Amino acid sequence: MKKLGLDVGEKTIGVAVSDALGMTAQGIKTIHWDEDDYSTARQALTSIIEREMITEAVVGYPKNMNGSIGPRAEQSERFANWLEKNFEIPVHLWDERLTTMAAERVLLEADVSRKKRKKVVDKMAAVMILQGYLDAPK
Secondary structure (H helix, E strand, C coil): CEEEEEEECCCEEEEEEECCCCCCEEEEEEEECECCECHHHHHHHHHHHHHCCEEEEEEEECCCCCCCCCHHHHHHHHHHHHHHHHHCCCEEEEECCCHHHHHHHHHHHCCCCHHHHHHHHHHHHHHHHHHHHHHCCC
16 A cells, blocks of 8 residues: 655656555655656656555645646646546645755755765655644545
8 A cells, every 4th residue: 555755846746655554655756857758757656656556646746825726736737637547546646835945955964065965855845744644534
């Protein structure tokens, strides 16, 4: 019953996976991809979904601060639909407002260098998206 958390950006996808009980999220990787060609992420996602036995996914949904849906949120909707169709798992959109900023803050407080932050911020944002979903009342 593992869940996959994704922070989908234009060039990278941060990836997190839950434990088998669905209680904690762990960041596992950042996938480099081309947003205009979803197939550039297919192999990496297939490998993770099969290896981790993923049963559902959570995609970050970057709404505008006023709650409206902008171009980035629309892109997340398209990606979530593609993921659900191609991997035949339920996919949920999760409001991710401020998660990247929060991830950046955590890394700053941990005194992680700018170069290292750039490498892990998407993975950390994916953890925050997935953990928020796991912690939410069902």
